[in-house]
Amino acid sequence: MNSKEIFDKYIKTRIWAKNYDEGVPPEVQVNPSPLFSYLDRQVAENGGRAAYIYFNNKISFKTVGEHSDRVASALKEWGLGKGDVVAIYMPNTPAFPIVYYGALKIGAVVTPMNPLYTPREVAWQAKDAGAHVIFAADVLYKNVEEAAKMYQFDRVVVVEVAEYMPAFIKPLAKMRLKPPKIQYGGRVIPYRDLLGYSPTSYRATINPTEDLAALMYTGGTTGLPKGAEITHGNISANLQQLKPLYDAVKRKRGLEGLVMMGLLPWYHIYGQVTVMHYGIFDGATVVVMPRPDVEQLMKWVQKYNVHVLHGVPTLYNMIINHPKAREFNLRSLAFCISGAAPLPGEVAKKFEELTGATLREGYGLTETAVVTHVNPLYGKAKIGSIGLPIPSTYAAIADPEKPELLPPNQVGELVISGPQVFRGYHNRPEENAQAFFECCGLRWFRTGDMAYMDEEGYFYIVDRKKDMIKYKGYSVFSREVEEVLYQHPCVKEAAVIGVPHPEAGEIPKAFIVLREECKGKITAEDIIKWTEDKLAHYKRPRAVEFRDDLPKSAVGKILKRELKAQELAKLQAAQQKA
Structure with a gap:
C-alpha cells in the first residue's frame, strides 16, 4: 500500500472514531478565539463562581x-x-x-x-x-x-x-x-x-491562527531548548477538542461543573492547557498546589471533592505506594489522565482499585499544545496504548526518513496533523524544515516518537527515536522492558537506557528503585533472571543498578538523559584510568 491508499483507508476515515465514548464526535466545529x-465570558456569566x-x-x-x-x-x-x-x-x-x-x-x-x-x-x-x-x-x-x-x-x-x-x-x-x-x-x-x-x-x-499566545520551551533533551511558537488558535482548538471528553465525564457522573486539581506545573504545557486554560474555558474550579505533596493532594481531593486529576505515572505510583493512601476518601475522583511518560499497566490497575476513578493514558507534546491522543474513558481502553486521536486530529505512522505513511502494525515515527499543532520553532528554520512534511494534502509534524497503530486505530509508543537501544543490530524499546520490570512485585520505579558496549554496540541497562520491604533481599541477578521468560534474549537487561531514587523533571518525568550522562561520564573516567 502506498501513502495515499493508507491515508484513504485508515486516516481520512478516522478508523479510530468508532471506538470513541458515546457523545464524542470525530470532528468538532473548532472556532479559534483569543484566549x-x-x-x-466567565466573568460575565459566572463572575461569583470560584475560579x-x-x-x-x-x-x-x-x-x-x-x-x-x-x-x-x-x-x-x-x-x-x-x-x-x-x-x-x-x-x-x-x-x-x-x-x-x-x-x-x-x-x-x-x-x-x-x-x-x-x-x-x-x-x-x-x-x-x-x-x-x-x-x-x-x-x-x-x-x-x-x-x-x-x-x-x-x-x-x-x-x-x-x-x-x-x-x-x-x-x-x-x-x-x-x-x-x-x-x-x-x-x-x-x-x-x-x-x-x-x-x-x-x-x-488578535488573529487566533497567526498571533502567538506563548513561547513554550521544550525540555532540550539534546542541545539547547527550543521555543515552540504556540498561537491563541492552537490552545483554543485543543480546549474545544477536549471539551467532549470532559462533557462525557459530567454526563456519566451527573456533574454540572468540575473541580480540578492544579498540581501539574503551569509553566509546563501539559498542566497549563489541560488545567489552567481549561478551567477558565469551561468555568471549572481549580484547587491550586504550588508544589507537589502527595499527602496534601489526597487531603484536598477529599476536602474539595475533586473530580479531575491530571498527572504523570510517577505521581500515580506515589499515591498507590503512600502509607496513608487508604486513610483518605478519594472516591470523588472521576477522570484521571496520565501523560508525559508511559503509564505501567500495574500502576493503572492499582490506582483504579484504590480510588474507583477512571485512569487513562494519554499523549501530547509541547508542539501540539497539548493533547493529541487519549484512551476512551468508558469504552475500550487498551493497556500500553496512548489511545485514540482526539476529535479533529489526524495521526499516522510515517517512515522516519521519508515523507511516506506506513500501514497498521508497522513501527515508524508518530506524526500529527491538526489545529493544535504549533506554528514552528522560534528562530529555528533548519529544525522547522526537519520537523514538518507534506503528504496527502496535509502538513504533518514529526513527533520524534517511534510508534505503531493497530487495526482499530489505537496507537502505541514504543520509544523515543533517540531512546531506542541497538543491541547487536536488534532494536530494543526501553518502554517494553520497563513494562515488564514494573510487573515485578519488588519494583517501585524503573528506567531502561542503552549503555555503549564494545561488542554489542549498546546493552540495555535498568535502573530500579525497590520497594522498602525488598531492599537488601533481592539482587540484580534475580531481576535479570526474572525477565528470562518474559522478554526475548536480546531485550533483557544486561545490567541492573539499584537506586534510592531516579532523577526527575519538575513534572515528575524520569530523566533518562541524566542517567545516560552519568553512565557516559563513568565510561569516560574508566577509559582515562585505563
Whole structure:
C-alpha cells in the first residue's frame, strides 16, 4: 500500500472514531478565539463562581478578570503591546493565570520558565525569547537578580507566593518559605503595586491562527531548548477538542461543573492547557498546589471533592505506594489522565482499585499544545496504548526518513496533523524544515516518537527515536522492558537506557528503585533472571543498578538523559584510568 491508499483507508476515515465514548464526535466545529475571550465570558456569566481555591481561600472569576485587567493596564502603560514577550517565573499560584491573561489582553506573548531554572537558564531563555518583563516569585528573586547581570529586563515584577492566601496563613507561609529581603525601586516592582492600577477594558485585536499566545520551551533533551511558537488558535482548538471528553465525564457522573486539581506545573504545557486554560474555558474550579505533596493532594481531593486529576505515572505510583493512601476518601475522583511518560499497566490497575476513578493514558507534546491522543474513558481502553486521536486530529505512522505513511502494525515515527499543532520553532528554520512534511494534502509534524497503530486505530509508543537501544543490530524499546520490570512485585520505579558496549554496540541497562520491604533481599541477578521468560534474549537487561531514587523533571518525568550522562561520564573516567 502506498501513502495515499493508507491515508484513504485508515486516516481520512478516522478508523479510530468508532471506538470513541458515546457523545464524542470525530470532528468538532473548532472556532479559534483569543484566549482572553474565555475569561471575559466567565466573568460575565459566572463572575461569583470560584475560579481557584488556594489554601482554602476562594478567588472568584470576577477577581481573576479584574486583577488581570489591572496587570494589563500596567503593562500597557509601560509601553508593551502586541508581540512583546512577558516571562513568568513562578510556581502555581492564582497570580500565574492572572499575569498570563493580563499579558494576553494587550496582545503580548507569554514565555513561562521552570521554577527550577538557574540564573543562567533564566537569562538564556529571556534572551532567546526577547522578554521585556519578568514576573518572578519572591522566593526565586535572587536567581532573577543574578540573571539580570547577564540579560537586562526592562522591569522585574516580584510576586509573593503567599499572595492570594488567607490573611491568617500569610505570615506562617512567609516564615516557612523565607523569601529574601528585596530592595524595591527602579526596575524592581512589587506585584501589589500593579493591583493599584485602574482596570483596563482594552483588548488587542488578535488573529487566533497567526498571533502567538506563548513561547513554550521544550525540555532540550539534546542541545539547547527550543521555543515552540504556540498561537491563541492552537490552545483554543485543543480546549474545544477536549471539551467532549470532559462533557462525557459530567454526563456519566451527573456533574454540572468540575473541580480540578492544579498540581501539574503551569509553566509546563501539559498542566497549563489541560488545567489552567481549561478551567477558565469551561468555568471549572481549580484547587491550586504550588508544589507537589502527595499527602496534601489526597487531603484536598477529599476536602474539595475533586473530580479531575491530571498527572504523570510517577505521581500515580506515589499515591498507590503512600502509607496513608487508604486513610483518605478519594472516591470523588472521576477522570484521571496520565501523560508525559508511559503509564505501567500495574500502576493503572492499582490506582483504579484504590480510588474507583477512571485512569487513562494519554499523549501530547509541547508542539501540539497539548493533547493529541487519549484512551476512551468508558469504552475500550487498551493497556500500553496512548489511545485514540482526539476529535479533529489526524495521526499516522510515517517512515522516519521519508515523507511516506506506513500501514497498521508497522513501527515508524508518530506524526500529527491538526489545529493544535504549533506554528514552528522560534528562530529555528533548519529544525522547522526537519520537523514538518507534506503528504496527502496535509502538513504533518514529526513527533520524534517511534510508534505503531493497530487495526482499530489505537496507537502505541514504543520509544523515543533517540531512546531506542541497538543491541547487536536488534532494536530494543526501553518502554517494553520497563513494562515488564514494573510487573515485578519488588519494583517501585524503573528506567531502561542503552549503555555503549564494545561488542554489542549498546546493552540495555535498568535502573530500579525497590520497594522498602525488598531492599537488601533481592539482587540484580534475580531481576535479570526474572525477565528470562518474559522478554526475548536480546531485550533483557544486561545490567541492573539499584537506586534510592531516579532523577526527575519538575513534572515528575524520569530523566533518562541524566542517567545516560552519568553512565557516559563513568565510561569516560574508566577509559582515562585505563
